[in-house]
Amino acid sequence: MASERKFVAENIRRVLLKEYLMKTVDRAGFGGVDVQRTPMGTRVTLVTERPGIVIGRRGAAIKSLTKAIEDNFHYDNPQIEVQEVENPNLNAQIMAEKLAFALERGWHFRRAGHSTVRRIMESGARGCLIIISGKLTGERHRTEKFKDGYIKYCGETRLLFVDTGFAVAKLKPGVIGVQVEIMDPDARLPAEIDVMPMDEAIKANPDLEEILRKEDEVSVIAEHPAEEPPPEDDKEEVAE
Known part of the structure; x- marks a missing residue:
């Protein structure tokens, strides 16, 4: 039980660190954070759109952040x-922050959603999904989705190739949640295969030519089986 509590506490600390960095380096375009323990201490990898703002003049800003x-x-x-x-157009967190900022500046949610989808797809993404939820046009809560291309919703493929970002737009009627999902342009699905030409396959595997020759011989024998010998009665009639 102690190990489970320690695991939960560590993940809570990482989530709080991510929220803190999102607020602190928002001007630099927060794109994600990764925390790894090393023998020398803790390495915090901060991904941003404008690293110069995070580092600051003569490294003053990064020292203060550390x-x-x-x-x-x-x-x-x-x-x-x-x-x-x-x-940046293929980073889900950065695009979510930009979309939320556009909503706060007064953009209509449909215009902002379609514009963001277009920018992501023009950058080479295999697919993207944008979910905007909140009080969009009236007093009732609504959820609108904007999708283009191919996107995975579950499984290991999603964990490997789908980047997810979330941001909040604060408007007068209330807050609006923005979720952006981007499919990696280099994503390779399990069902996708490449058929290699025969000559390249033989060069890559020299034994393949001998295997194919044996398979051809077996197929010829199957198509033209040997004639069966005549029955015993026919042999006796021939002898008489």
């Missing part, structure tokens, strides 16, 4: 590594 993480979350010797997002 001290805040150590004091508030009690990580041993935290070391922050800042990485820049290669393509």
